[in-house]
Amino acid sequence: MSEFMWVVDVPVATIWTSPQSPRDIDYPGLTNPLHIELWYKILNHNLRLELSDKQLTQSQALLGEEVIIDNFEKEWAHIIAVNQPTRKDPRGYPGWIPIQQITQVEKNEWRTKQQVVVIKPQATLYNKDKQPLMKLSFATTLPFIKDSINLVEVKLPNAIGYLSKDDVTINRENLDIIDLGMQFIGLPYFWGGMSSYGYDCSGFTYSIHKAAGVIIPRDASDQIKQGKRISLKHISQGDLLFFQNKKGNVHHVGLYVGEGRMLHSPHTGKSLEIIKIDKTKYEQELCAVRRYLD
Known part of the structure; x- marks a missing residue:
């Protein structure tokens, strides 16, 4: 008898704090088919700030990502994103997703040994007739x-799809997270963002590690608690840098790229960038270094 599991059925599903969190303007991000580019385009600076200031969103999950369903509430499902470790729930990252953005698949068909990973910012997914279906x-x-x-x-939740070999890999052993991360310089910050349409600081560091085959915690405050502790004098390219505010709370993470520089997604209104840490607020706030990849 077949066993089933739930997975995301759109390119990017936003994980909301509650079913009441989305505003009317967020509708394009709740649909299936998804209209994420339209949604991001119509969100001005203040509307984007509200996502964090009012804690409307928690995270995001990508097409095919496994979720556990805790319960349903009308058109919504309370889910756990099992591949996003967090202190919030030992099973994974909790939150709410519209039911129409998830679907069931057979476990034995989904949990295969060989997995295809998109390593370019976006990849066009084609159907069996080689017509474009969506961007991943x-x-x-x-x-x-x-x-x-x-x-x-590749296997899709409800069909078969095709991806260009130039956009993907099966073997992650030779991937360099700095090279992967450099592709996103200039990408606008998005609170809770876990996709190449916009990352928050820890969503960026999580995603480049995930592409390289390493799952790390979702949030900066959890990422600092794992990985190998590294002293500042032994810092190396690819290490994660953590920053704390005056209250001692970890509030930011970036990727060290050498020569005193870091690659990071700063905050709403800014874009992913490389900066020199010296003589910036980050020099004063730097509190720890962690290494997840040798």
């Missing part, structure tokens, strides 16, 4: 079926 985000991971000269065939 960086770090989207789908079951591998077979490959041909130019394409890789």
